[in-house]
Amino acid sequence: MGRWEPNARGRLEQAAMELYTERGFEQTTVAEIAKRAGLTERTFFRHFADKREVLFWGSRTLQQHFVDAVAGAPDSAAPIDAIAGAIEAGAALLQERRDYARQRHAIIAANAELRERELIKLSWLSAALADALRRRGVTEPAADLAAEAGIAVFRIAFERWISTSAQSDFPQLIRESLEELKAVTAGR
Amino acid sequence: MGRWEPNARGRLEQAAMELYTERGFEQTTVAEIAKRAGLTERTFFRHFADKREVLFWGSRTLQQHFVDAVAGAPDSAAPIDAIAGAIEAGAALLQERRDYARQRHAIIAANAELRERELIKLSWLSAALADALRRRGVTEPAADLAAEAGIAVFRIAFERWISTSAQSDFPQLIRESLEELKAVTAGR
Known part of the structure; x- marks a missing residue:
């Protein structure tokens, strides 16, 4: 011992x-x-479990935040609003750890195996979000599409968050990126 | 020789x-x-190059179709419409090879290394679409968001195409899935 x-x-x-x-x-x-x-x-x-897990154990916590937030959204919330609440909650979780997030991102960007692992974790996050939506009665393909849209917004807002000033507000960047996605899909 | x-x-x-x-x-x-x-x-x-490449060489062709279609879209096309045209062109390319696509999908689904490889190829396709949009003057984050939305629609329509009847029309499923994405992001 x-x-x-x-x-x-x-x-x-x-x-x-x-x-x-x-x-x-x-x-x-x-x-x-x-x-x-x-x-x-x-x-x-x-x-x-191994030296890779040092970088990836946090994604379980993030996934749980995502899933809990989708489950806890008001019954009346549209799928995209349940997803928006979930990824904002995830962003709030990370907000205080920007230095860590930047450092981790640089480590992952420098290694092909880690970049692959990150892609896989993001695909699991998307699958977990889609599952959480299906448990709310959202049908396919809406559940998958809303989840994929949410992960795309999360990833793109994350990259803006860590590459802009230290004062930037990750949940706010999530809201802005989601508005941009809405504008893009509306053909603007 | x-x-x-x-x-x-x-x-x-x-x-x-x-x-x-x-x-x-x-x-x-x-x-x-x-x-x-x-x-x-x-x-x-x-x-x-190796036994894996037998399954993945086609993604270069698909990527070229995507990029050419984005480049060839009318100047007036909104980013999402340029992307829609590109992924429909990709779907038309695959339409005649549904048996092959189904078989390939089943082989990949059965192997973790191949599933990872497929995710990486999809992320490259997304990056290539975003690059093609940037060359049309589309700024960030619209280029990345439109590209990610396009790949999500492509992937989800692909899964519907290979899992429904042999007569199903992949480009038509792309158009339907894109309409669903528009409805989802609009909060319907």
């Missing part, structure tokens, strides 16, 4: 992000992450 | 699709594909 280590998970995450940024994801080993965090490899593996 | 083999590429593709369907993509070797086609491995590698 390892002794209790205060905030081991947070220390491991920070050490991993530093190393991925300094020398690249591929070139970093779990041993190095544990060493930088002042912990053992065994402790690392109690918190993360 | 290998001797000239009539329709070697088509024979290799057919043999590969049969084997992927019968025993799975993972379990099929290039040697087996070549043997079933009555050709050599060397001939296989003159036509395809």
Whole structure:
């Protein structure tokens, strides 16, 4: 049994992000992450399945936020409004972690395997949103289309959020991007 | 020098699709594909970089159709109409190959690596559509949003096309799905 280590998970995450940024994801080993965090490899593996999971564990939390928000939308909400509420709630969750989000985005952009993983996670988020809509009685193809539109808006607003000033408001960018999507699909 | 083999590429593709369907993509070797086609491995590698490329070489052609159609849309066309024309042109290209498209879809659905590859190819198609819109002077985020909307419509109409009756009209399903997307984003 390892002794209790205060905030081991947070220390491991920070050490991993530093190393991925300094020398690249591929070139970093779990041993190095544990060493930088002042912990053992065994402790690392109690918190993360592998070094990739350090970057992707948060998507489960995001997915749960999305799904809960869709389920909790008023009965009268149109599918796109339920989705808008969900992706705004997801954006609010991330708002305080912009530095982390920027750093993570740069790490992922630099590695093909990670870019692929991110695409897969986004497709799962879309599938989860569509499932949540179907549980509200939304039929196909409306459920799939609304979910895909929501993920597209989320992704595009995210890229604007991390590339513009530090004061930018991610939920506000979600609302603006959704308005832009409405204008685009209306043929304007 | 290998001797000239009539329709070697088509024979290799057919043999590969049969084997992927019968025993799975993972379990099929290039040697087996070549043997079933009555050709050599060397001939296989003159036509395809690897056994995965048999399933994905067509996406380059599809991408070229998409990009040419966006470039060729009337100057007055709104971004979403340029995209609609492009994905309808892509659907028309595939219309005569429904049996192939169904078989390919089933092979990909059965293998995680192939599903990931398909997601990546779709993201490249979306990026190519967005680029083509930018070359028409469409600004961000409208170019990205219209391209993502187009790929979502294409993917969803594709799944309806291969899962409904053999007589179904893929370009018509594209038009219907786009109308559904317009209704969804309008909050109906």
